[in-house]
Amino acid sequence: MDVIQVKNLVKKFKNFAAVDNISFNVEEGELFGLLGPNGAGKTTTIKMLTTLLPITSGYASVAGFEVSKHRNDVRQNIGMVFQEPALDKQLTGKENLDFHARMYGLKKEVRRKRLTEVLNLVELTDKQNELVETYSGGMQRRLEIARGLMHSPTVLFLDEPTLGLDAQTRRRIWEYIQQLNETQKTTVLLTTHYMEEADYLCHRVGIMDKGKIVAIDTPRNLKNTIGADVVTLELEHKDGNAFRKLPFVKELVEHGASISVSLNNGEHQIPPLMEFAQSRGIKVKSVELHKPSLEDVFLRYTGTTIRERDNAE
Numbered sequence: 466m467d468v469i470q471v472k473n474l475v476k477k478f479k480n481f482a483a484v485d486n487i488s489f490n491v492e493e494g495e496l497f498g499l500l501g502p503n504g505a506g507k508t509t510t511i512k513m514l515t516t517l518l519p520i521t522s523g524y525a526s527v528a529g530f531e532v533s534k535h536r537n538d539v540r541q542n543i544g545m546v547f548q549e550p551a552l553d554k555q556l557t558g559k560e561n562l563d564f565h566a567r568m569y570g571l572k573k574e575v576r577r578k579r580l581t582e583v584l585n586l587v588e589l590t591d592k593q594n595e596l597v598e599t600y601s602g603g604m605q606r607r608l609e610i611a612r613g614l615m616h617s618p619t620v621l622f623l624d625e626p627t628l629g630l631d632a633q634t635r636r637r638i639w640e641y642i643q644q645l646n647e648t649q650k651t652t653v654l655l656t657t658h659y660m661e662e663a664d665y666l667c668h669r670v671g672i673m674d675k676g677k678i679v680a681i682d683t684p685r686n687l688k689n690t691i692g693a694d695v696v697t698l699e700l701e702h703k704d705g706n707a708f709r710k711l712p713f714v715k716e717l718v719e720h721g722a723s724i725s726v727s728l729n730n731g732e733h734q735i736p737p738l739m740e741f742a743q744s745r746g747i748k749v750k751s752v753e754l755h756k757p758s759l760e761d762v763f764l765r766y767t768g769t770t771i772r773e774r775d776n777a778e
Contacts, residue, residue, distance in 0.1 A: 466492065466493045467490040467491065467492055467493075468491055468492065468493045468495075468527070468528055468529075468619060468620055468652045469489075469490060469491035469497075469514065469525075469526070469527050469620065469652070469654060470490050470524070470525065470526045471487060471488055471489050471490070471510075471514070471523070471524070471525050472488050472523055472524040472525075473486050473487075473488055473522070473523040473524065474486070474487050474488070474510070474513065474520065474522075474523035474524070474525055475520070475521045475522040475523050476506075476509050476510075476513055476518060476520065476521050477521045482676050483506050483509045483676055484506040484509050484510050484513070484676050485506070485675070485676035485677050486523070486677070487506075487510065487671075487673075487676075487677060487678045488678070489671050489678060489681055491620075491652060491654055492652075493652055494646070494650050494651075494652055495652055495653075495668050495669065496642070496643070496646045496652075496653045496655070496666055496667055496668050497652075497653070497654050497655075497667060497668065497669050497670075497671070498654075498655050498656070498657060498662075498663045498666065498667035498669070498670045498671070499511075499654070499655070499656045499657075499670075499671050499673050499678075500656075500657055500658065500660070500663040500667075500670050500671070500672050500673065500759065500763070500771075501656075501658060501672060501673035501674055501763075501771065502658055502674070502771045502772075502775045503658065503775050505658075505673040505674050505675065505676070506673055506675075506676040506677075507624075507656035507673055508548065508624055508625075508656060510656075510673075511622050511624050511654070511656060513525060513532065514527055514532060514539075514622070514654070515527075515539070515540075515543055515545055515622055516532060516536040516539050516540055519533075520532065520533055527539045527542065527543060527619075527620055528542035528543070528619040528620060530542070541569070541616075542618055542619040542620065543618050543619065543620050543621070543622060544612075544613030544614055544615075544616070544618035544620070544621040544622065544651075545613055545621075545622045545624075546606075546609045546610055546612075546613045546621070546622070546623045546624065546626055547609075547624055548624045548625045548628055550605055550609070551609065552597050552605060552608060552609060552612075553597065554596065554597040554598040555596065555597075555598065556596070556597060557593065557594050557595060557596055557597065558584070558589055558592055558593045558594075558595065558597055558600070558608050559580060559584075559593040559594060561597060561608065561612060562579075562580055562583065562584070562593075562608075562611060562612055562615055563576060563580065565612045565615050565616075566579060566580070566615045566616060569615070569616040571615070571616060576615075579614075579615050579616075579617070580593075580615075583611040583612075583614045583615060584611060586611065586614070586641070586644065586645060586648075586649070587607035587608065587610055587611045587641055588607070589604065589607055589608060589611065592604065601634075602629065602630055602634065603630055603631075603634035603637060603638065606626065606627070606630065606634075606638055607638065607641060610623070610626070610638075610641060610642070610645070614645065614649065614651065617649075618651065619651075619652060620651070620652045620653070620654060621645070621651050621652070621653050621654075622653075622654050622655075623642065623653060623654070623655035623656070624655070624656050625656055625657060625658070626638060626642065626655055626657075627639070627657075627659065627662060635659075635662070639662065639665055639666055642655070642666060643666060655667070658771055658775065660758060660759040660760050660763075660771070663684065663759055664684045664758070664759055667684060668683065669681060669682060669683050670682070670683070670684055670687060670759065672687070672759075672762065672763055672766060674763070674766070674767045679766040679767060680762065680766050684759060687759060687762045688757040688758065688759065688761070688762060689757070690762065690765070691727060691757035691761050691762060691765060692715070692727070692757070693715050693716075693727040693728050693729050693731070693757070694727070694728060694729065694730070694731030694732075694754060694755070694756055694757070695725050695726070695727055695731065695754075695755055695756075695757060695761050696725070696726050696728065696731050696734065696735060696738060696752065696753070696754050697723060697724070697725045697726075697752070697753045697754075697755075698723065698724050698726070698738065698742070698749050698751075698752055699722065699723045699749070699750040699751040699752075699753075700722045700723065700724065700742075700747060700748065700749060700750065701722070701747075701748035701749075701750055702722060702747075702748070703719070703721070703722050704745070704747045705717065705719045705722075705723075705724035706719070707741075707745055707747065708724060708726060708738070708741065708742075711737070711738070711741060713728050713729070713734055713737070714726045714727070714728055715727045715728055715729070716765075718764055718765065718768065720764070720768065720769055720770065720773065725761070725764060726738070731754045732754055735752060735754065738752075739752070
């Protein structure tokens with residue numbers, strides 16, 4: 466059963482299409498990710514699905530309710546964790562959760578039960594009576610996830626849930642998200658520009674760029690579309706086209722003065738690549754070998770890396 470349905474969804478700001486005719490479905494219990502750089506349209510998509518922005522055209526439904534026609538019903542069935550912190554730091558963790566539950570009309574006994582459950586889930590039971598202003602960044606993020614779960618939503622939306630956190634804290638948040646998806650059976654839609662986050666967490670990933678979804682599949686299947694190791698050569702000058710003549714090069718993508726070539730048994734093909742460069746007088750500044758990743762998938766579909774696209778914003 467599809468909990469989220471999106472068909473030909475468009476969001477325009479004057480003549481600019483921030484979201485440009487995208488379509489995808491999210492199944493019940495799925496952990497689905499929208500992966501892309503800043504400005505790709507991920508947050509705009511979530512804002513439309515959570516009724517925070519009107520839809521320009523197209524169709525979207527969440528938890529069985531058409532977003533444009535049943536805004537209140539959609540809101541009753543979703544939880545939301547925003548990019549920017551939205552906690553009252555002058556309240557305790559428990560008070561933040563209790564206030565949120567009251568806003569959703571949960572009765573006292575239900576509130577008490579859910580408080581215990583979600584605090585246990587994010588391991589903040591021993592900190593529940595402390596002011597949020599004393600929490601670390603990771604603790605605040607965990608509390609925001611707990612708050613989004615208080616009213617037992619059908620779908621939890623997480624917009625860049627680990628943005629700005631250190632690597633260790635980010636990994637811990639991943640574990641909480643994975644746990645709530647598995648134990649609470651909560652459908653999760655998250656946005657991220659962290660490749661490893663999408664790869665680690667998501668059952669399926671939609672890769673977004675310039676308002677469009679350029680590919681959707683499981684992380685494994687997306688990486689299998691590359692089908693080979695990737696060797697990246699940083700060249701002194703833009704001489705990459707010459708390497709297309711090599712018979713063992715399956716695919717070549719140029720990005721600036723660097724090239725990424727897809728080939729089998731990459732570690733064994735580096736010497737022939739270097740010999741070819743030397744024979745043509747092409748100066749190679751650095752060589753990098755890596756197995757297919759979602760970064761390579763993004764590069765294949767867009768011609769740039771997410772980092773390059775982020776830096777261009």
